[in-house]
Amino acid sequence: MAFDPQLVDGLIERHGRGREAAIPLLQGIQAAYRYLPLEALAYVCEKTVMTPSQVYGVATFFSQFRLTPVGEHLIKVCQGTACHVSGAEGLTEALSEALAVRDGETSADGRYTLSSVACVGCCSLAPVIVFDDDTYGKMTRTKAVALVQADAALQTEEEA
Numbered sequence: 001m002a003f004d005p006q007l008v009d010g011l012i013e014r015h016g017r018g019r020e021a022a023i024p025l026l027q028g029i030q031a032a033y034r035y036l037p038l039e040a041l042a043y044v045c046e047k048t049v050m051t052p053s054q055v056y057g058v059a060t061f062f063s064q065f066r067l068t069p070v071g072e073h074l075i076k077v078c079q080g081t082a083c084h085v086s087g088a089e090g091l092t093e094a095l096s097e098a099l100a101v102r103d104g105e106t107s108a109d110g111r112y113t114l115s116s117v118a119c120v121g122c123c124s125l126a127p128v129i130v131f132d133d134d135t136y137g138k139m140t141r142t143k144a145v146a147l148v149q150a151d152a153a154l155q156t157e158e159e160a
Contacts, residue, residue: 003039007032009047017048022058026065035066063117071106071113073151075131077144080119082126087140091127092116094141098148111155112148 011028015021025048029040036059045052059065077083077092092103095114099107106113122128125137129144136147 001033003037003043004032005043008040008043012044012047019050019054021048022050022055023062026055026059030065035069038067069106072111073132074113074115075129075148076115076117076120077103078118078120078122078126078128078130079116080123080126082123083119083128086126088116088127090141091129091139091144094145095129095148098145111152 008025008029011025012021015024015028025044026036029044030036033040041055041059042052044050044055059067075095077088077095079088079092092114096102099112099114101107101112101114103114103116117130120128120130120135122135122137125135127137127139129136129139129147131147131151136143
């Protein structure tokens with residue numbers, strides 16, 4: 001999706017031009033593009049009272065924001081203490097092998113981005129994977145790979 005200044009103008013109109021609007025503006029931009037394009041961040045600086053260092057500071061401080069494009073599906077593997085001791089590293093390894101990517105990378109077809117995260121707050125379900133907005137607990141290597149394979153099969157059906 002190409003950068004659309006009108007989209008950002010609408011967000012600024014809705015949330016304001018002050019520093020207090022930084023998070024909702026960045027959330028709106030990321031919702032539209034799936035990451036924060038630098039062109040959009042520069043435009044926010046032009047149209048608001050925020051400096052580039054303020055906007056970039058917010059964008060890099062909060063882990064919810066991404067400055068690089070991600071795949072169509074974001075797969076987050078919780079690496080918090082409960083998940084770690086329950087085998088999260090093995091989940092990352094299995095998914096990495098199945099998708100032919102390293103942690104933090106996007107698959108060659110642009111469909112999946114694999115990302116380790118500090119904690120998703122579901123410790124009683126450890127180990128946990130968040131696939132887009134859905135949380136899956138008590139995961140195993142086999143279940144993690146099956147989750148991706150089921151999504152890939154569904155995509156193939158939709159394309160047929």
